Amino acid sequence: MKKRPRLILVLAGMMLTYFSGCGPQTLPPPKPRIVIVLVIEQLRYDYLVRFGSLFSGGLAELAREGAVFTNARHRHALTECAPGHATLLTGCYPSQHGIVGDQWYDRSRRRLVSSVEDSSCTILNSPFRANAFGKSPRQLLRTTLGDWLKAEDSSSQVISLASSDLAAILMGGRRADAAYWFDPTSGKFSSSTHHLPGLPAWVKKWNDAAPGDRFFNATWEKLLTEADYLLSREDLFVAEADGIHTTFPHPLNEEGESLGANFYQRLAASPFGDELVLEFALATLRAQQLGKDEHADLLCLGLSATHSIGKTYGPLSQEQQDNLVRLDLNLGNFLEEVEREIGREHLLVALASDHGVLPLPEELRRRGFEAARVSAEEAHEEITGALQELANAKPDSVLIAYAHNGLYLHTPGFGNGAIQTQAQIAAHLRTLSFVADVFTAGELASQATEAREYGDVFRNGYFAGRSPEILFRRKPYFLIGGPRGTAAGSMYDYDTHVPLIFWGEGLKAGHYEMPCSTVDFAPTLAHWLGLSIPREVAGQKLTMESDGLVQK
Ligand SMILES: [Zn+2]
Structure with a gap:
């Protein structure tokens, strides 16, 4: 050019x-x-x-x-x-x-x-x-x-x-x-x-x-x-x-x-x-x-x-x-x-x-970052295991669909029961190896996430009826996916x-x-x-x- x-x-x-003969002109x-x-x-x-x-x-x-x-x-x-x-x-x-x-x-x-x-x-x-x-x-x-x-x-x-x-x-x-x-x-x-x-x-x-x-x-x-x-x-x-x-x-x-x-x-x-x-x-x-x-x-x-x-x-x-x-x-x-x-x-x-986009986790590890590649199957297994631990809950009784960013539940509403179930599940899932935090639909629909780290970006990204009821915040530099390549999808700076x-x-x-x-x-x-x-x-x-x- x-x-x-x-x-x-x-x-x-x-x-x-x-020609206008005066000071600053806009x-x-x-x-x-x-x-x-x-x-x-x-x-x-x-x-x-x-x-x-x-x-x-x-x-x-x-x-x-x-x-x-x-x-x-x-x-x-x-x-x-x-x-x-x-x-x-x-x-x-x-x-x-x-x-x-x-x-x-x-x-x-x-x-x-x-x-x-x-x-x-x-x-x-x-x-x-x-x-x-x-x-x-x-x-x-x-x-x-x-x-x-x-x-x-x-x-x-x-x-x-x-x-x-x-x-x-x-x-x-x-x-x-x-x-x-x-x-x-x-x-x-x-x-x-x-x-x-x-x-x-x-x-x-x-x-x-x-x-x-x-x-x-x-x-x-x-x-x-x-x-x-x-x-x-x-x-x-x-x-x-x-x-x-x-x-x-x-x-x-x-x-x-x-x-x-x-x-x-x-x-x-x-x-x-x-x-x-x-x-x-x-x-x-x-x-x-x-x-x-x-x-x-x-x-x-x-x-x-x-x-x-x-x-x-x-x-x-x-x-x-x-x-x-x-x-x-x-x-x-x-x-x-x-x-x-x-x-x-x-x-x-x-x-x-x-x-x-996230650099390849293998490259990040070589540079000393705590990065990991978690397969979709591994993630699913961890989630299913955590759901099984919940009292009275067989995974299929609460889980409709598993998405890479969260879970769709059988209790989509915001009634007390639904919010309680969401909160219970969230508490269990916070211990998973790839999870830094969990947001629930109930929290995002209210102002309960205002002071939480990344609460604002989760609220900006949440649309009731389309987003999952349980949303994962992955740990930074953790990738859930196939054996090779990489992806975007997080709220961290690299993405x-x-x-x-x-x-x-x-x-x-x-x-x-x-x-x-x-x-x-x-x-x-x-x-x-x-x-x-x-x-x-x-x-x-x-x-x-x-x-x-x-x-x-
Ligand atoms: Zn793109």
Whole structure:
């Protein structure tokens, strides 16, 4: 991206001050013609610091020329993808918008449900999923930035697209004109009948051209010199990937494999997957003529490769370092094209992430941390054992479903009996090897957790009827999961600390160190779009020094 001097702006400001003939002047912030919300999944804040010297593209530009909030955190307990995206775009907590996890146990349907499933609609362009549930933001119970924009100006376009369905759907909100996502079974971009009756001709054409297929037979190799990877650990490390494909180079397909779902899944989980989504974003921008008139548009753009690579190899892997360097370059190319199309002066780019991630527990132990990997079976066994110890309780008589963050009980209500049962169970579970604390639905629905450590984030993350009745606070650095890889999901810093960056004309570049929250993201953008912010929004607009462009 080209650096453009800000001299013109300064001169314009000086002239205004001169002609008005008075002291400080406050001009309204220049309203962008398009806001691009870029949510890079699992982008830990520390990546920008650790690899800053290696970046020269889009991440470098945003960090250098943007207003960077260095102390932004998610403030809900279950830091998964769906609540992260929903929180960023609604400015509300999961306790308000209802997206408590990627999925949750639904009592009436007696099964786990996805945060975006909706049987009243169908997925477009997915012959492989003809019988699968449709998808929509129906379960998202609050409005999004896109909804606020559409309410203000129905001629504004709101389009959300992402590597993953839930990112695209939840970021866009109910009134989005379209949500597109990469379908790893077909290698094509899909949407939902919630948004569109059918895919537009330009999307069909894009899909038919199958630009992703050019990566068939491609190999992901290191981009940098060997010495650059000293910023990460050795390439060969226990507990990465499937235990076999742990080192560079990483071929995208097995020998003799034909073009199909296995390849597309590996493509989506590689840096080339993000490259493809960015290409589709540019095609969208051009086909829909986004940012071309006075009606401000919103493009939400979700990139998932960083998440896939992080959970497979961990945040200290050479794979993650290489991915981020490639992402930086791909983003640089993308933003340069966008600037060329729309003009920098009409553009506002905002970057955030849905959550961070825990380093591999094996790596943490090597560094002296008390970290552990607990298998789901081990955790389940411990829980069942503790429940059996309870008087008169066979586990199945109290337990409906076991979720990785808690337990769904047969006594969902808040009557005395239910609260007593919850409290008894909680007392027993506090002794489990991986548990630091236990919150109950009864406590979270009352103010009983006010003084408790992490009580606020558990309350922010709790939604009655969707959250479990018993919620675990895992010990820090404890991972419950499979034998390899890692995950997010806790309320600890490694999972909650993410960058928030705002980049555009009138925003003063610099590092803003005041603590802030991801619920502040949407209201800040609403301010710059001149939108009124719904009263129920939990966040508030972040103030940048030259907010309102004060000329002195
Ligand atoms: Zn994610």
